Amino acid sequence: MSNCCTPDGSCHTDAPAKVVYKVEGVGSAHCQGVVAKAVGALDEVAAVEVEIGTGLVTVTPAAAADEALDALIAEAVDEAGYDFAGRAAA
Template identity: 40%
Template structure:
């Protein structure tokens, strides 16, 4: 079963930020797509199986940004 969730990210302000976050999230097992939007401060992650918020937060932290929350 696939899953798509949108997260709010702090500190993302440009295309470079989007690429850094997308790269880290894409490296997670099962991720099939990542769409980062610096203007909205969000990143949408599609995966084959649900990922934990901790996995997402760790990848975003590795890119140098902070997970603020997730959208419903």
């Protein structure tokens, strides 16, 4: 039994839920790298994945995601030269 499991055998994680954002203009590996570097540099971001073509940016926050995180990511994306379109529809 790992340390994430309770005595009754059920498991849980304390990891925050991933959040998916939409960024316009991610059409190449270069763009993917620029956006990933900009978002990944934020202390509030534990991990980031960027999809070429769709512009979907999946962020694993270091803590619970909120509007402040959204604003930080929007600013990082804008400063990198891309258009932040907000959270992707679920």
